[in-house]
Amino acid sequence: MPSYTPMIQQYLKIKARYNDCFLFFRLGDFYEMFFDDATKAAQELEITLTSRDGGAEERIPMCGIPYHASTNYIKTLVERGYKVAICEQVEDPKTAKGVVKRDVVQVITPGTVMEGAMLLENENNYLASVDKAEGDYMLSFIDLSTGELYVLSVNHFDRLKSEIYNRPIKEVVVSDQLTDKERMTLSDELQLTISHHQLPETIDRASYGDLLVNISHQSLRQAIIRLIHYISTTQQRSLDHVQPAEEIVLSGYLGLDMHSKRNLELTETMMKKGKQGSLLWVLDQTVTAMGGRYLKKWLERPLLDRQALSERYAMVEGLLDQFIERESLRDDLKSIYDLERLSGRVAFGNINPRDLQQLTLSLSRVPTVKETLKTFHSPYLQAIGEALDPLSDLRGLLEQSLADEPPMTLKEGGIIKDGFHAQLDDYRDASRNGKQWINALEQKEREETKIKSLKIGYNRVFGYYIEVTKANLHLLPEGKYERKQTLTNAERYITPELKEKENLILQAEEKSLELELQLFNELREQVKAYIPRLQQLAEKVSTLDVLQSFAVVSEQEGYVKPTLIKEDILEIVGGRHPVVEKVMTDGMYVPNDIKLNSETNMLLITGPNMSGKSTYMRQIALTVIMAQIGCFVPAESATLPIFDQIFTRIGAADDLVSGQSTFMVEMLESKHALEFATNNSLILLDEIGRGTSTYDGMALAQAIIEYVHDHIGAKTLFSTHYHELTSLSETLTQLENVHVSAEEHDGEVVFLHKIKPGPADESYGIHVAKLAGLPGTLINRANVILQLLESNESEQTTNNVKEKTAAFELASQKVDEEDVKNNAEMTILQTDDQLSFFAETTSTSKNKKGSRVEKKLKQLDLMSMTPIDAMNALFDLKKELQKEE
Numbered sequence: 001m002p003s004y005t006p007m008i009q010q011y012l013k014i015k016a017r018y019n020d021c022f023l024f025f026r027l028g029d030f031y032e033m034f035f036d037d038a039t040k041a042a043q044e045l046e047i048t049l050t051s052r053d054g055g056a057e058e059r060i061p062m063c064g065i066p067y068h069a070s071t072n073y074i075k076t077l078v079e080r081g082y083k084v085a086i087c088e089q090v091e092d093p094k095t096a097k098g099v100v101k102r103d104v105v106q107v108i109t110p111g112t113v114m115e116g117a118m119l120l121e122n123e124n125n126y127l128a129s130v131d132k133a134e135g136d137y138m139l140s141f142i143d144l145s146t147g148e149l150y151v152l153s154v155n156h157f158d159r160l161k162s163e164i165y166n167r168p169i170k171e172v173v174v175s176d177q178l179t180d181k182e183r184m185t186l187s188d189e190l191q192l193t194i195s196h197h198q199l200p201e202t203i204d205r206a207s208y209g210d211l212l213v214n215i216s217h218q219s220l221r222q223a224i225i226r227l228i229h230y231i232s233t234t235q236q237r238s239l240d241h242v243q244p245a246e247e248i249v250l251s252g253y254l255g256l257d258m259h260s261k262r263n264l265e266l267t268e269t270m271m272k273k274g275k276q277g278s279l280l281w282v283l284d285q286t287v288t289a290m291g292g293r294y295l296k297k298w299l300e301r302p303l304l305d306r307q308a309l310s311e312r313y314a315m316v317e318g319l320l321d322q323f324i325e326r327e328s329l330r331d332d333l334k335s336i337y338d339l340e341r342l343s344g345r346v347a348f349g350n351i352n353p354r355d356l357q358q359l360t361l362s363l364s365r366v367p368t369v370k371e372t373l374k375t376f377h378s379p380y381l382q383a384i385g386e387a388l389d390p391l392s393d394l395r396g397l398l399e400q401s402l403a404d405e406p407p408m409t410l411k412e413g414g415i416i417k418d419g420f421h422a423q424l425d426d427y428r429d430a431s432r433n434g435k436q437w438i439n440a441l442e443q444k445e446r447e448e449t450k451i452k453s454l455k456i457g458y459n460r461v462f463g464y465y466i467e468v469t470k471a472n473l474h475l476l477p478e479g480k481y482e483r484k485q486t487l488t489n490a491e492r493y494i495t496p497e498l499k500e501k502e503n504l505i506l507q508a509e510e511k512s513l514e515l516e517l518q519l520f521n522e523l524r525e526q527v528k529a530y531i532p533r534l535q536q537l538a539e540k541v542s543t544l545d546v547l548q549s550f551a552v553v554s555e556q557e558g559y560v561k562p563t564l565i566k567e568d569i570l571e572i573v574g575g576r577h578p579v580v581e582k583v584m585t586d587g588m589y590v591p592n593d594i595k596l597n598s599e600t601n602m603l604l605i606t607g608p609n610m611s612g613k614s615t616y617m618r619q620i621a622l623t624v625i626m627a628q629i630g631c632f633v634p635a636e637s638a639t640l641p642i643f644d645q646i647f648t649r650i651g652a653a654d655d656l657v658s659g660q661s662t663f664m665v666e667m668l669e670s671k672h673a674l675e676f677a678t679n680n681s682l683i684l685l686d687e688i689g690r691g692t693s694t695y696d697g698m699a700l701a702q703a704i705i706e707y708v709h710d711h712i713g714a715k716t717l718f719s720t721h722y723h724e725l726t727s728l729s730e731t732l733t734q735l736e737n738v739h740v741s742a743e744e745h746d747g748e749v750v751f752l753h754k755i756k757p758g759p760a761d762e763s764y765g766i767h768v769a770k771l772a773g774l775p776g777t778l779i780n781r782a783n784v785i786l787q788l789l790e791s792n793e794s795e796q797t798t799n800n801v802k803e804k805t806a807a808f809e810l811a812s813q814k815v816d817e818e819d820v821k822n823n824a825e826m827t828i829l830q831t832d833d834q835l836s837f838f839a840e841t842t843s844t845s846k847n848k849k850g851s852r853v854e855k856k857l858k859q860l861d862l863m864s865m866t867p868i869d870a871m872n873a874l875f876d877l878k879k880e881l882q883k884e885e
């Protein structure tokens with residue numbers, strides 16, 4: 001460092017402390033970046049990269065952005081997951097000796113943004129921390145803009161991933177407890193900004209007491225302390241609005257793994273990553289920002305509590321029944337401002353007078369909401385109304401003190417109401433009187449000099465002046481006026497009298513501004529004391545908003561109240577897919593039924609491509625989720641048990657981010673289901689095994705079905721193209737076949753989208769290809785090949801055995817590697833048996849000449865066997881082989 005200039009040395013010292021941030025180094029009106037930061041920022045922000053002499057031989061790369069335009073640049077960087085450290089001059093450059101002192105005043109990161117423009121209105125923005133103790137993971141997360149603080153624990157890294165993925169968590173604080181691999185997964189697979197933070201050895205735990213009142217478990221407390229400690233060391237801000245941590249006990253909520261949230265498109269679609277087309281999009285008729293966020297939270301955590309759910313249904317029903325009252329409630333809610341974020345800004349100190357005015361207006365609506373709620377018949381709605389705290393004291397204070405039309409900023413005054421503060425009134429009088437006096441003076445001067453165009457003006461440099469055009473100068477008396485400024489057409493003068501008044505006015509204005517600022521700060525401090533009550537009000541308003549949203553959607557879309565029963569029965573009559581139905585403009589959605597109970601808890605769904613298998617499966621899961629968040633459901637009637645978890649493996653969503661193949665994703669998602677599902681869970685498996693060659697796929701599919709059937713007993717929907725699997729219903733007593741019907745008319749397929757009992761009898765793949773518009777000659781050729789394949793199927797099979805075996809083994813090996821510790825064996829074991837038989841049968845025939853297995857193998861007449869027969873025969877062979885060994 002020796003040859004660098006003192007300023008660059010200062011830069012490097014500070015940068016060393018904020019190595020993982022872009023350091024915005026304040027130089028005059030610019031934030032400058034140097035070295036690698038500059039090169040990278042120039043690319044990211046598309047700004048010009050220059051260089052400067054820094055004392056060393058080589059010039060230093062540099063780029064800068066004007067201080068005034070910095071917000072957008074910071075926003076861009078933070079949205080891309082970077083952190084920005086704002087380094088300001090912390091002493092007055094005029095009085096500084098040597099290099100002006102500078103220090104970082106704020107670190108802006110994806111999880112700590114506060115500025116309105118960087119936050120999505122209807123979405124929380126969480127910063128999280130992860131702790132690990134005895135194999136458990138503790139996740140604590142906070143939304144600094146609203147003050148919500150949560151903590152939960154899970155016993156598996158996969159579950160941790162799901163809990164993180166299922167929430168708008170943008171950044172995670174980790175310690176050395178996590179392995180490198182775990183950290184990499186969080187940053188690469190989940191695309192999170194990672195911050196490393198070790199807690200110091202000694203830490204004043206007592207100072208966290210208020211936040212920990214509801215948390216007894218030591219390791220949960222530790223996660224919260226890490227999070228808050230990280231915030232207080234990187235952010236210089238008040239945490240007054242942060243609410244005591246709430247523990248989320250996961251066993252109290254419907255478990256949804258990350259795959260399911262993604263596959264079912266609960267809050268965003270898989271392809272476009274947007275809200276449009278998601279379940280949230282259909283259900284969101286909320287009218288406040290808080291309600292919008294709350295609805296998302298409900299979707300993240302569907303309930304298991306029967307009582308709580310029936311209360312929600314009762315309120316939705318109450319709102320549905322009384323249209324007029326509901327509409328007036330909606331109107332009332334519309335004018336309620338974002339009380340949570342506002343509380344955050346009060347604590348953070350960046351609230352402006354206009355915000356406080358919005359708060360006043362919002363509070364003034366609360367009595368009306370209370371009145372409206374009284375008009376509902378539902379006792380639950382009435383109870384919410386009674387519990388609403390109108391915060392009349394706060395409203396009174398604001399109405400008394402805040403001007404009726406306050407400005408956005410604190411610079412111009414006019415924030416505080418006349419009559420609120422005597423001293424302020426005096427200053428204002430002085431300034432107003434002074435101005436009146438000046439108006440009168442202008443009048444008097446005009447009359448005395450007879451110059452009609454004479455005027456009194458004001459500018460910052462010269463203060464008040466009398467302006468006379470050059471043509472009229474001769475009319476001015478000698479000696480009275482002192483010349484101050486000459487313009488092309490006019491002269492400007494002052495008089496001692498004017499100067500004196502000016503002083504009075506300016507002083508009064510300055511003092512009044514100062515006093516207003518002080519009063520505003522006092523007011524803000526007073527409002528701070530109301531934050532917990534405001535947050536409670538916010539929660540009730542949000543609840544009402546979500547419930548009215550459910551009522552509106554249920555009415556518009558014709559949803560019904562579900563019946564939750566304790567028996568093990570799932571029966572939906574006339575069920576629909578809420579999103580597919582909504583986007584279908586022709587209103588031709590074909591409703592379908594489902595009935596599952598303890599005798600039949602698995603459906604094997606067959607049917608042509610594009611017939612609606614996935615849609616059917618998804619609609620069942622979405623119906624369950626809607627019911628368990630307290631919403632009505634798209635059906636004629638729905639009788640449901642309360643499910644504990646939903647697992648899905650649907651669609652061909654390649655996990656591009658982590659670079660895993662479709663097949664590997666398929667295996668991992670299945671593994672997840674098999675590992676965690678219980679007999680109260682719902683499992684949806686869509687065409688498992690299609691990512692690999694026919695026999696491996698089929699073997700896996702069958703093994704998985706058998707496993708779920710024999711060991712889990714979860715309600716399961718399994719769609720497949722392997723018609724051979726339909727014979728499984730003969731041996732698996734709880735499995736039934738259904739199919740999506742299609743009809744063929746004059747060589748064309750007509751999809752009926754109707755679920756019917758029994759297996760499908762034909763696969764219509766080539767017809768679908770035809771529908772898709774593939775060339776006619778190609779379609780004809782495909783038909784010929786199909787016939788050929790059908791007649792040669794067994795021959796083909798023998799030739800391909802080795803190849804398929806290799807692929808299958810590779811897949812299982814990969815899954816094993818992926819998760820050796822996480823007892824992946826469970827999933828794989830069953831299939832492993834089947835995998836290895838291919839390998840064994842092919843290799844033993846070479847190695848163990850003359851064995852019985854070989855003889856039997858030779859005797860098999862492959863040409864006359866179905867694939868299932870062949871597999872069964874292979875199983876027998878394998879058993880035989882084990883005996884021999």
Ligand SMILES: Nc1ncnc2c1ncn2[C@@H]1O[C@H](COP(=O)(O)OP(=O)(O)OP(=O)(O)O)[C@@H](O)[C@H]1O
Pocket residue numbers: 580588589590591592607608609610611612613614615616753754
């Ligand atoms: N019940 C229904 N009523 C009307 N249209 C439907 C219905 N179900 C599905 N569809 C339509 O059929 C299309 C295909 O459905 P889906 O993707 O569920 O078929 P699939 O059988 O799973 O297909 P594949 O086997 O190719 O994956 C949907 O996009 C939808 O437009």
